[in-house]
Amino acid sequence: MLASDDAVENLVFGERAVLVSLAKGAIHISSSSISVALSERLTAAHTKARQRFIAAPVFGRPDVATAGQLFVVAAGRSDALKDAAPLLDAIGQRTFAVSDTPALAPMNPIPE
Numbered sequence: 001m002l003a004s005d006d007a008v009e010n011l012v013f014g015e016r017a018v019l020v021s022l023a024k025g026a027i028h029i030s031s032s033s034i035s036v037a038l039s040e041r042l043t044a045a046h047t048k049a050r051q052r053f054i055a056a057p058v059f060g061r062p063d064v065a066t067a068g069q070l071f072v073v074a075a076g077r078s079d080a081l082k083d084a085a086p087l088l089d090a091i092g093q094r095t096f097a098v099s100d101t102p103a104l105a106p107m108n109p110i111p112e
Contacts, residue, residue: 001058002032012042024050027080029087030102031058031072039103052080055105056088056095069093075105 002008008030012018018028028046030039030053039055046053054076064070072092074081081097088095098105 004032005034005038008032008034008038008042012045019045019049019051022046022049022051025052027052027054027076027084029054029056029084031056033057036103039105043102052077052083053102054080054084055102056084057105058092065091072096073098073105075099075102 002011012028022028028042028051030042034042034055043053054074056072056074056076058065058070058072060070068091070092072088072095074084074088074095075098076084077100078097085095
């Protein structure tokens with residue numbers, strides 16, 4: 001989980017870009033608090049690369065995360081959400097699939 005749009009952009013589009021490292025059909029799951037604009041850009045870039053993108057903000061403090069008891073609010077294509085379900089289930093007590101549009105996943109408003 002990264003702290004800002006800049007950090008996510010650097011990781012995905014930068015020198016050692018996730019975008020070029022992922023295979024076709026692979027899923028990028030972002031639990032970072034990012035802007036709607038960046039979420040839309042990531043969705044478009046991954047679609048163009050024939051990859052899948054899920055925005056999956058999580059709710060819970062570090063001790064809750066350690067216990068695998070986060071609440072996950074996920075948005076992305078239904079096939080991607082289905083394929084990612086075991087991963088999301090491993091970190092959370094419940095996953096709420098809210099949309100097939102990643103930019104519609106809410107931001108995490110809970111301060112650390």
